[in-house]
Amino acid sequence: MNMKMTPLSVVIGSLLILATIVFVVVLLPYANTNKTQPSEIFRQRTEFESAGRKLYIANGCVYCHSQSIRGFDWDLGAERIAQAGDYVADYPILLGSERTGPDLSQEGGEHPDDWHHAHFANPRYTRPLSIMPEFGFLNVEQLEQLIRYAQSLGLKNADHRMARQTIWKAEAIKAFEAGPDANVQWLNTNIPQGWREVPNPYPTTEAGLARGHKIYQDFCLGCHGPVGDGMGPAQPWIYPPPLNFTILKNREISGGILYYQIMNGITGTAMPYFKRDLESEKIWDVGDYVAVYFINHSDANTEPRGIDAAYEP
Template sequence: MKMTFPIIVIGGLIVFFAVVTVAVFVPGLIWNPEETTIAHPYTDQQARGREQFYSNGCNYCHTQYVREEDTGMGPVSQGGNYVYDDPMILGSERTGPDLSYIGRKRSETWEIDHLKDPRQYSPMSIMPSFEFLSDSELSDIAAYLFALGDRVAGERMILPPEQYAYESDPIEYPLVTVTQSDQGWQTWTDAGLQDGKEIYVDRCLTCHGCSGNGLGSYAQSLIITPADFKQEPFRSMPDDQWFWHVSEGVQGSVMPPWKDELTTEDRWKVIRYIQQIFARPSMRDPAEGDPSGDYADLTNPVELTVATLDEGKHIFTRECMVCHGDAGTGHGPYGDFLQPSPPDFSDGSYGTLQDPSYTDADYFWRISEGLPWSAMPVWKLRYSEEDRWKLVHYIRVIFTHTEERPDPPPQGQDFAFPEVYQAQALPDTVSFERGRVTFLQNCAHCHGLAGDGQGWDGQYLDPQPADFRQMAGMPMSQDAQAEHLAKVTFGIQDTAMPSWGEWLPEDARWEAIDYLMSAFMTGMPVTESVYGSGEIAANFVTLSEDNWTGEGHVIDTDRGAQVYATYCATCHGDGGQGDGPGTQGSASQGPAPYPADLPEAYIFWRVWDGVPSAIMPPFQWALPETDIWDVTVYLQNMVASPGSSTPTASQTPAATPVPDATATPTGGAQ
């Protein structure tokens, strides 16, 4: 047949209509998918809203279909989702978010306000305002959106995609027969947990931290703080979620897809370690036994010098202090909820200088390999043998006192601070109030809240923490400021005074120095009660003991007496008269005596928030709420019964500074 123009046109039209028939009309005639639970008939209002959605061009930017690769948008869309849609509004592109499952995720009022002013909720949005629509039209669109998808509120983590859904830990724990007490290592390694710990230390530690709270040494460098495994949703997160996130990483963060580097078994091992030690911990006896193999009978080959101790201190401050505390008493800022808790090096179990219970090998082995059934990292993966031996020297000399202190360096050869520090001075941005919190969290437990060197953690240290009262009346010269910055930054050689430059930002160091100089050199006396006219801050005025106990809490005044003896008596005195031993010779003098009419809400407020422009700190940053209630009721009883007194610190066991989940008390400057 000769290809004439009419034949070409007619032939083209036949092909065109054939394609349209096959691609458009035939599917519509034969399409009869099984209805899903997502599909639903529209009410009259929802149908009007759907028409408004379409006629205003919302589908140009918002799709309503989820593909297999669309992680986090919900289940993959099925044909049966659209049986009531004619025509289907699948959309054209995703300039805005997909709306397949938007129902119930936001209120109808939110949707209306967002349509009127999108930038009210998303400042960078390019969505136009639909304020020109009538109230009824806006309500119709909101009703349509409110009913889209599975209509489940999104108050949970993103569910894993199909290939990870319903996965569970495939590694079975081996069954063992109880035969001896030192089974810790055997059961730990048989369960694959040592392998998991080593993977964690090697791949995860720098971001998530050795206590699993997302505050590793690299965490501050990241836009998104790494996950805190001790909190929800991780404490109750199912296995498939764990495996998905470890395997694929987390979009929008630097969490990498570990499926590219770790085998399936290794991923499950590190997940198991994180779950057992951080997310779902329970107390187990490490039962580690004695050093064996290559660690048996080792002795420290590194010469003990003041410089060696200083190098060990820097490592301890940088890596160990967060759990063990800078005074070595196990009160580190990030040690909360670890099972078992970090040890207290001052408890006497390590022996004496003449009769040590632990050998060099004991310390080196534990530092190198960690402990079974604990979060103690495998530091051989991060530090050289020489560095680990320096840590052994530091712990034995400074904390357990089981090794002779080294000879001081010759006169003139002691440590000199870098010359640049000699020209430093307090910046204009320092804040006394922020410095007071920094001092409370990092210094008071050694130096004492009164600055008298009688903190609750530092009394066993040798040499003793510095008594800042001796600085009373000294000028706050620029040379003094520079000297304090250098001491706080580098620590003081041959003492437990930390090298805070390894941990605290410079502005925090300056603010602690500003507080120290203001409180203990020039003084911040408050010799009259600030109760004044009896006013209480609005956010505390409704506090009551009945509400607290009504929620199932218990008031323990014996515990309140312990808290008072540890944190309050040094300034307020045994009877609340402001004549505590820490006030003797203090530039800030003693606090005013307690008035007889203090209500419990006022007492709680001042313990919680502190007293402005005074050395009375805000204990919300150091004590859990239960301790503050206990000491509040104890104090109210004291005020109501003049002449009563509290046991002194020597009569009553010291209150253990166990912070709540939001508090971060740490070590102290010497």
């Protein structure tokens, strides 16, 4: 090949190639995607939420949190696979390129506001393994804006979840303020009957308690505290406050109740569901750890116990 490379052929040739390719891979897709219709969950953000989004951008939240749920995701937000119409007001779009923390597409309404306050004060207060920075350098108004934005993620779906949080928060506060007996009774009555009657089907063992101890430290300690009295570092931000396990003795707590509350969480309170984080054995183990050490009463392996699992001693 003996092509003569003149300054003109290099510069004009390169520019022509670039122009052609911009037409194909930028302008054609623009014509295609620019007419995207809003999806069924879409709504405009409020001024306050938009201000929070600016803080989200300014502090680089996008570098650890994606907003891009894929068909094969399991974690936070996985119930809703992202659609082009979800992003029609995103300016810029904040898909993200890395997930050091969870995807936040559907964060809105996953937790009540008080959980967010504790979490922004120091993420390890609510999530002991987190490596997210603390955001105490934001002032009160900024923090409120950021939380409003977080609670709007998922748009109409988030509004739906937030409404549920608000309804149950009022109930939870009423129950808490009525005193321990009423509170525990309220908590128990909101658990399906079947679960309440189920004891922990697995026997208490040293190994099981050791596993429960580790799960407790990694997931529960921030709110419920190292000795289970509800005085973890997140406690000052949270209302109704984290449950004090040491008052639960003789209050009809079963292994099934503990399991159900850990699995499902208590919407309206800062207690999240752990069914995504923890598999069955981990939930039974941490429940028994709480029962043995903090409640001082475990129904593990009592009747009705069914057929013992093959591994049981």
